[in-house]
Amino acid sequence: MYSFKASFCSLLLCASLVLSQAPTNATNPCAPGPAFDVYIKTQDDVDSIIDCVVIETNLVINTNFSLSLPNLVTVEGDVTVVEYITQKEGGIFDRQLEQPDQALVSLSFPRLQTIRRVLLSRSVTLGSLDLPLLSTVREVNLETKNLVTWTGTNTIQAIDTIWLLRHNISKLEFGKLANTSEILLNFRNPSAVYLNGTLRGGKYGARVQLASISDVYVTSDLQNTDNATFYIQGVQNITVNARTLGSLSVSNCSKLEHLSLPYLTRVSNASDVDMGLDLLQSPPNTGRIIIENNEYLQDINFPSLRSVDQELVVLDNPLLTSFGDGFPALESVGNHIKVGGNMTSFHMPKSVVVGNSVWVNSSVDTFDCSQVTQSFPNGTDISCNLYKDRDNYTTIAIPEPPKPKPKLTYAAKIGLGVGLAVFVVLSFGLGCGFCLWRSHRHPDQSGRAATISSKLLRLWAKESFQKKPPSYPLQDLNRRDEPLPSYQPRPSSTATTLAPDGDEVSRPGTGAGTHGSRNLGEAELDSRSVSPVSAVSVVPPTAAPAPAHLTSPEAPSTLPPGYRP
Incomplete structure (x- = not known):
């Protein structure tokens, strides 16, 4: 019974403690508990935390009016500034900030020094942010296109990440950064940026990215940049006062005319480490200088640069007509040098050792x-x-290596050699056979086949180009053993015969004084009729021989002696 009473008393004590603590937490808006956020929506919410010095959880601001918390020093969670919304039927949200009559608001935390986690805003009506004493914050992530003023950037020290995605600030100064791993600043308006402090080391290195579509001037005095990567896009002027960089990329800066890094001595590959099983991290891209697509860039000056661990790439800068003189101290490049553009001269003051290719x-x-x-x-x-300019802009394409010429296999070579040998043998055999055939067609005077000799070959070549007598049709096989028809050459002159009275003129083969004879009278002789004849003979009326002037000599033969068709 005693033990039961003791247990009952202990339960009552615990219950009383819980009940006494519950209203305290419920009435303490600065510490509602780890499961609750401090939510500011109305003026009553502001009045309830106006005296808070420390907020033990997240602070969420969702108002359409300016807000000031003069006593707040520390926020143990996030500070989030969201768009002003009202909840209506069934959780449907009406975004009041999208209405054109919404005025810009300002937030002021004059004593705030520490935000343990993230300062986040996506508000389109946030126009001013006053944090004059803020020194510690893990991450700043702002996408506020109408933000014009941010007071206190120069006091921020311990910060890991700065993401300023959209804004309208004309001057940014981060002068006391410490151990920062990533800086990402985007600009749509003219602005000036100053960066100073130390970057985080480690195997992956820090990352600094500045991108602009307007006139932006960038000055960096950051330290511990041995494996830091700088990406700069679209700015008008760049000043980087570092002796060593992990990587430098300058591209698409349409108004950049001069690029100078007077103190840079080395671009190192300190982050080039084995990734191992760390698949969530992208491999570092250090040891490189890349300068490309800068429309008005006229000169590059790196007077102290001695070595580039990986690559030196300068491409598509149309007004950059000379290369090399801006690197008077350069001695080595670990991998590649790639240069392309409208260059008229190329001169490296020192002989540069390149690990791979140029x-x-x-x-x-x-x-x-x-x-x-x-x-x-x-x-x-x-x-x-x-290469030729294309559309007033040069576009570099790395040429493909020449394709290797096809090579014959060993079997193909053997087959080609055998075929060539067979062709030579057949050609020789056909030539010899033709010569034998010609020798039988042209026997010598004794009737034997002529010996194959150079004289016979010349005769064959000569006759091959001369006109040959007609031959029998190929289809008339019955006449193939008959000799070819003979022919006589045309007479070179025309014989004219004049016969006296009583002479008879007859053509050969007709018989003298028979059938074809006729008497030539005086009238005919007086008229001096002349008839051209070929190969004629005159037969007198008596058996006496005809006068010599009335006979025609036999035409000499033009065929060689012993010729047999």
Whole structure:
């Protein structure tokens, strides 16, 4: 019974403690408990936390009026500024801030020094942010297109990440950064940026990215940049006062005319480490200088740069007509050098040792590639070509390696050799056979086949180009053993015969004085009729021989002796 009473008393004591604590937490808006956020929506909510010095949880601000918390020093969670919304039927939200009559609001925390986690805002009506003493915050993430004033950026020290995605601030100064791992600043308006402090080290290195579509001036005095990567896009002026960088990329800066890094001595590959099983991290991209697509860039000056651990890439800068003189101290590049544009000259003051290859292309027809070979030691792999400008802008495309010529296999070579040998043998055999056939067609005077000799070959060649007598049709096989028809050459002159009275003129083969004879009278002789004849003979009326002037000599034969068709 005693034990039961003791247990009952202990239960009552615990219950009383819980009941006494519950109203305290419920009435203490600065510490509602880890499961609750401090939510500010109305003026009554502001009045309830106006005296809070420390808020033990997250602070969420959802108002359409300006707000000031003069006593707040520390927020142990997040500070979130959201768009002003009202909840209506069934959880449907009406975004009041999208109405055109909404005025810009301001937030002021004059004593706030620490935000343990994230300062986050997506409010389109936030126009002013006053944090004059803020020194510690893990992350700043602002996308507030109408934010014009941010007071207190120069007091921020311990911060890991700065993301300023959208804003309208004309001047930003982060002068006391400590151990920062990432800075991302986007600009749509003219602005000036100053960065100073230390960046986080480690195997992955820090990342600084500045992007603009307007006139932006950037100055960096950041330290501990050995493996830090700088990405700069669209700005008008760049000043980076660092001796060592992990990587530098300057691109699409349409108004950048001069690029100078007077103190830079090395671009290192300190972050090039084995990723191992850490698949969530992207591999670092350090040891590189990339300068490309800067429309008005006229000169590059790196007077102290001695080494680039990986690559030096300068491409598509149309007004950059000379390359090399801006690197007077450069001695080595670990991997590649790639240069392309409208260059007329290429000259490296020192002979640069390149670990892999040099690739140079120019759109100027008069560019002399010998300038490139003179800038590097003998044995360096150098590719220098000329390419044509396209649409007033040069676009570089790394040329594909030449395709290897197809090679014959061993079996194909053997087959080709055998075929060639067979062709030669057949040609020789056919030639000899033809000569034998010709020798039987042209026997010598003794009737034997003529010996194959050079004289016979010349005769065959001569007759091959002369006109041959007609032959029998191929289809008349019955006449193939008959000799070919003979023919006589045309007479070279026409014989004219004059016969006296009583002479008879007859043509050969008709018989003298028979059938074809006729008497030539005086009238006919007086008229001196002349008739051209060929190969005629005159037969006198008596058996006496005809006068010599009335006979025609036999035409000499033009065929060679012993010729047999």
